[in-house]
Amino acid sequence: MIRNILEYLERSESRYPDKTAFADEGASCTYAELKMRARAVGTCLAQKVSPRMPVPVLMEKSVNAIYSFMGAVYGGCFYVLLDPKLPSQRLRQILDTLKARVLVADLKYKKQLDGLGFEGVVIDIEEALKTQEAPVLLEQIRSQRLDIDPLYANFTSGSTGIPKGVVVSHRSVIDFMEDFTQIFGITDRDVIGNQAPFDFDVSVKDIYSTLKTGAAMQIIPKKLFSFPTKLLDYLVEREVTTLIWAVSALCIITTLKGFEYKVPSKVDKVIFSGEVMPVKHLNEWRRYLPDARYANVYGPTEITCNCTYYKIDREFQPGENLPIGQPFPNEKVFLLDEEDRLVTEPSKKGEICVSGTALSLGYYNDPRQTKAAFMQNPLNGQYLEPIYRTGDLGYYGEDGYLYFASRKDYQIKHMGHRIELGEIETALERVEGMRRGCCIYDEEKNKIVAFYEGELEKRQIVKSLGTALPAFMVPNVFIKMDRLPITNNGKIDRKGLKTQYKEGLHG
Known part of the structure; x- marks a missing residue:
């Protein structure tokens, strides 16, 4: 039984030590290099901070960020990506919530760092990578880890104006990734083209699909999404096979008629989420890449990436709704009406609720918001069963699949x-x-x-x-x-x- 996501890294490293694991625009690492450098960073962190503490990482998505994430895990901690391009006020709010003692940074962002007023220890990633590994210390930390320990936190918008830090455990990621990679056929032969920022949970699917299967991940620079021709060149040159992207990123290519310039013919899996996929854009993708497999996945950050999926298995016409499909294994998805009664009949709307091992650990350092969103299943009076109320409205179609209707807060009285x-x-x-x-x-x-x-x-x-x-x-x-x-x-x-x-x- 896998208890720690580092087992994904170590198993792939033992099978493919010299294979490229991650690459960005200017750097790459093999699985052997990733393990070695992550352990160096982990040793550096373990000497400065206690286990189960947050480690903010101030840098853009990159190979160095991956070293920092895995280093935080080897050090017994959990990581939080801080995007240097975010407003300083938001970054300060995140740091105020975390109350972190250390921060790992790429010092080319020293100006942004100085503006944050961080009073803890700042670790230069380049210096951390030079740390001499301490195997005994790392093993001692590893032996004390539980699968319910935090792995990462992603901060989402809060209704109070303060970002909420969703904390996700090793167990939740492992339970999700075991099914996700199997359902969509992701293997060591795949090259995953990462679109999502590393502070957005779509990237969790990219990173851990890669580590679990021994695939390779190409980190696509954000700037390329403003230049479809350069983006398509990148996909072709890097031989990308798998896109796990936000809907808007896919729509950029079709809106600007990118496929008239070039088709990334090796792409054979397109998995999208985040918003309702416009059928016109989906059909355009299917027209140019007819042999690829397409899937619509749904779920908020609080339930570890996704809770439902639908493999596109027929033609849809513009204006038709795509199903969000069926639950992933180990997750229970159901609808509740405004009186907390179960909704099962077709076409009747209810709030989408989720229970199961994929539920996050709640909001970091915020018991009030956690209590409001994560609660006992009102249908279960026999034993403890926490659920997350998504705030999304859904309904069942005549086909038995679940469909997304809208956000509850997109509902207006007019x-x-x-x-x-x-x-x-x-x-x-x-x-x-x-x-x-x-x-x-x-x-x-x-x-x-x-x-x-x-x-x-x-x-x-x-x-x-x-x-x-x-x-x-x-x-x-x-x-x-x-x-x-x-x-x-x-x-x-x-x-x-x-x-x-x-x-x-x-x-």
């Missing part, structure tokens, strides 16, 4: 009607000539606002929507954009759109 903005966005997708659409609600003026990519004018859109939606659901304001803004995590930046709209930056 002109006396309860409306889900996700339903309007689905209707926008059906409009001929519409590339992508997103809706927000202006509560002060009682207006639904639609932002969209495409050459259409308001009159054309209204006419088309009028055939699909009741008049009270047709947006009142339409704002054309060259490209919808996306967050660091690859999702449409709804909060940014709302801010720009309120500030009158769209007229």
Whole structure:
């Protein structure tokens, strides 16, 4: 039985010591080099901090970041990526929550580091890599580790304005990865093209699929996602086979007609998540890469990456909803109505709830928010069964699969009607000539606002929507954009759109 994710690294190192494990734009490492350097960093950390403590890592996604992550684990701790490009205020909030004693940094970001006011010990990653390994110390730490110990923390937005640190254990990652790699057929022959930032849990699937199977992972520079031709060159040159990407990242290529320039023909697995995948864009991918396998996966950070999956097994038409599918093994996914009653009948909506070993350990240093989101299953009065309430609304289709409807907080009350903005966005997708659409609600003026990519004018859109939606659901304001803004995590930046709209930056 695997109890620590380091066993993934060590098993792959014993099988493929000289094989490339991770590579970024300017560096790479073999499995043997990764193990050796991670143990050096682990020794450095173990001499300075107690086990089970957080180790913030201030650097961009890179091979050095992987050394830092695995080093933190060898040192008995858990890691937290701090993106140097994030605003200093947010990074300070994260550090205030962590109360960390050490911080590992790439000192080319010394200016950002100096602005954080960190009072603990700062470790230069380059110096840490030179540390002489202490095998006895590392083994002593390893013998005391439990599979329920923390592995990493990712910080998500908090309703209070303070980021929440979702802490995930070794056991949760192991239980998820054992099934994830088997279900999608990821093996040592794969080259995984990493799109996600390392402070976003999509990257967890990239990193641990690689370590578990002995695959290789190519870390794609973030800047390439602004230049589709360069991005496609990178995928082809690095012989990438597997994309585990956010929906918006896939849509960048199709929106800018990247496949007319080049098709990355070795890609045979495309797994997407984070938002509803527009069928027009999915069909474009399938047109150029018809032999690849495609899957829609769903789940919030709090339940370790994903809790449901659906392998695309038929053609879908624009405007059709893709299922989010069926639960992964070891996870129970169900719907509760507003009175906490189980929802099973088709088409009836309920809040998506999850229990099982993939549940995270809660929010770091935040018992109040943890208690609010993680609670006893109201359907089980016999024994302790924690569940996570996702805040997402879903429903079962006639096919028995689960479907995502919308966020509970995308549900608005407009002109006396309860409306889900996700339903309007689905209707926008059906409009001929519409590339992508997103809706927000202006509560002060009682207006639904639609932002969209495409050459259409308001009159054309209204006419088309009028055939699909009741008049009270047709947006009142339409704002054309060259490209919808996306967050660091690859999702449409709804909060940014709302801010720009309120500030009158769209007229």
